[in-house]
Amino acid sequence: MYLINSKIKIYKNFDINIIIFNNYLKSIYNNKKIKIKIINKNKYLYIYIKNINNKYINIKLLLNFYYFNIVTFLNKYIIKLKIDKKINLLLIEKYNLYGYNLLFNYNIIKLIVKRKSYIKYLKNINKEISLMNKIYIYQKESRIDIYDINIKNLNSNNFIFIKNYSNNCINNIYGIYILNKYQFLKNKIIYFNKFNNCKNNQKFISILNDYTKVILKGIININKNTRNNISYQNYKNYILSNNVYINIKPYLNIYSNNIKCTHGVNMGKIDNNIIYYLLSRGLNILKSKLLYYYSILYENIKDKNILYLIKNKIKKKIKECLIVKK
Amino acid sequence: MLKINKLYTSIKNKKILKNINLNIKNNEIHILMGPNGSGKSxxxxxxxxxxxxxxxxGDIIFNKKKINKLxxxxxxxxxxxxxFQNPIEIEGITMLNFLKNLKKNIKYKKILKYSKLLKxxxxxxxxxxxxxxxxxEKKKNEILQLLILKPKLIILDEIDSGLDIDTIKIIFNILNYYFLNNKCSILIITHNTNIINYINPNLVHILxxxxxxxxxKKKIINYIEKYGYKFFNKKRICI
Structure with missing residues (x-):
């Protein structure tokens, strides 16, 4: 236990630190504008963040998962997060791995978001772990941006379920997947809408190399008698190797007439004209390819705070992909 | 500076250029004209x-160095x-970041100075x-990159197409200024016969x-304007 405690870090720039490992769930917070109610049972954590002033406040929350090879073969955590009105929340998942990565981990995160809140959720798997992740989102007149980033995961299986409970909901899902070697990714996203004036934007960009296997499925459900809903679903895939396996299924189940909806999948290699243009400006092949890939990925992350957090990791991973190829 | 000897080129086994000979010396401006699809680009x-x-x-020799296989x-x-005739668009990278990638240690002040010059x-x-x-704006960006990179040989592929008179004047004023202050040569590919109002070429080639x-010499542009390219197909040597 002492060994584990010595490795746990508390990040002071976050208002709420939630540390999760083995049978232990710990939460630390230091913001006077909010009130937090916590129920902590065995591998189950319920957190209710309450806004006291009824004014808009900014909060940073860190979900810090610790995995040690001494624990049993299955880790399962359930986290329920309830967020009050007028809260701008930056929610970040962080994974820390010590020891072997053969463990199978299972997380369930439930997000309940009240009116006029804005949640930025960074789901960044940058450790070599096998993970099954389920996220359920229930929102009312709020905005949620999910940044789903898979860089180092060994075997990850994600499921995101979004359900609106009122009009004027906005939710965006931006996926970035840079995979090589034998990485496996399975993603399923279900968007369920019964109300009016809602926006849903799903954009996924993947760069795949070696023997990676990717299965992506996105379902957009829009009910009868709804009006002015907008939904976009787009998958862009850049393939660097002939051994890559991709299976993508975009679905639209629309039962309403008054709606704007598009879905599409692009697959292929990089645009040689752009590479030639960059080469003709004196950049070498590696640098021009890197610049091109960064530009593709940064197109998907328009939030500067999020970009700052993951920029270097993405750069490292793309370099790794390209240099091995060379 | 640039010497092309008996150059034959193909794209996907289709022959495009046949026996091209071109010699651009130091501090020379050449213009290359020709009908659409003749092989200028x-x-x-x-x-x-x-x-x-x-x-x-054939061979392409630049500053006494063969560049065929580079x-x-x-x-x-x-x-x-x-x-480029149609400069590409890159989403996700800003103009400023791109320019900083082109040359190490390029200062922001310098970029601003060139940008103001080009309006x-x-x-x-x-x-x-x-x-x-x-x-x-795209063509101006090309010239901005040129000013940053400071090349010795400039090839301008239809730099004046689709531009208004003011922009053409700005671009050619800067090109003339650059030409006079740097030891360089320019090859201009164009369809515009009014180009001699803005720049003084040493030679004009018809492809x-x-x-x-x-x-x-540049007076053949007047013949192109009067009679078109067919005039040169009939092998009239004395102009």
Whole structure:
């Protein structure tokens, strides 16, 4: 236990630190504008963040998962997060791995978001772990941006379920997947809408190399008698190797007439004209390819705070992909 | 500076250029004209070694160095700059970041200075590279890159197409200024016969069906304007 405690870090720039490992769930917070109610049972954590002033406040929350090879073969955590009105929340998942990565981990995160809140959720798997992740989102007149980033995961299986409970909901899902070697990714996203004036934007960009296997499925459900809903679903895939396996299924189940909806999948290699243009400006092949890939990925992350957090990791991973190829 | 000897080029086994001979000396301005599809852009791409533009025969020599088998980036580093007819758009990278990548230690002040010279809207520097830019703004960006890279040989592929008179004047004023202050040569590919109002070429070449059919002084542009390119097909030598 002492060994584990010595490795746990508390990040002071976050208002709420939630540390999760083995049978232990710990939460630390230091913001006077909010009130937090916590129920902590065995591998189950319920957190209710309450806004006291009824004014808009900014909060940073860190979900810090610790995995040690001494624990049993299955880790399962359930986290329920309830967020009050007028809260701008930056929610970040962080994974820390010590020891072997053969463990199978299972997380369930439930997000309940009240009116006029804005949640930025960074789901960044940058450790070599096998993970099954389920996220359920229930929102009312709020905005949620999910940044789903898979860089180092060994075997990850994600499921995101979004359900609106009122009009004027906005939710965006931006996926970035840079995979090589034998990485496996399975993603399923279900968007369920019964109300009016809602926006849903799903954009996924993947760069795949070696023997990676990717299965992506996105379902957009829009009910009868709804009006002015907008939904976009787009998958862009850049393939660097002939051994890559991709299976993508975009679905639209629309039962309403008054709606704007598009879905599409692009697959292929990089645009040689752009590479030639960059080469003709004196950049070498590696640098021009890197610049091109960064530009593709940064197109998907328009939030500067999020970009700052993951920029270097993405750069490292793309370099790794390209240099091995060379 | 640039010497092309008996150059034959093909794209996917289709012969485009046939027996091209061209000699551009130091501090010379050459103009290359010709009907659509005659191979003008192919020549510029062949010089800068675009993939799939294969050299069947012949040599391209730049500053006494054979550049047939060099890659595009090495050719650029030797000092050849190609301004594209249709500059590409890159979403995700700002103009300023792109320019900083082109040359190490380039200072922001210098970029600003060149941008003001070209009358580029400074907001454009913080926009994505060429994305949503007008034709004129894209061409100005090409010249901005030229000023940063300071090449020895400049190839301008239809730099004046789709531009208004004011923009053409700005671009050619800067080109003339650059030409006078740096030891360089320029090859201009164009359809515009009014180009002699803005720049003073040493030689004008006419390319047709992959061959340079005529080379002469700038007055031949008047004949092109009067009679078209057919005039030169009949092998009239005395102009």
């Amino acid at each position: 192919t020549l510029s791409y062949t010089i800068t070694r675009k993939p799939y533009y294969n050299i069947i025969k 890659s595009s980036d090495k050719i650029s580093k030797l000092g050849i700059f190609l301004s 580029i809207n400074l907001d454009n520097l913080h926009r994505f590279f060429n994305l949503g830019f007008s034709g004129g 047709n069906k992959g061959k340079i059919i005529f080379s002469g």
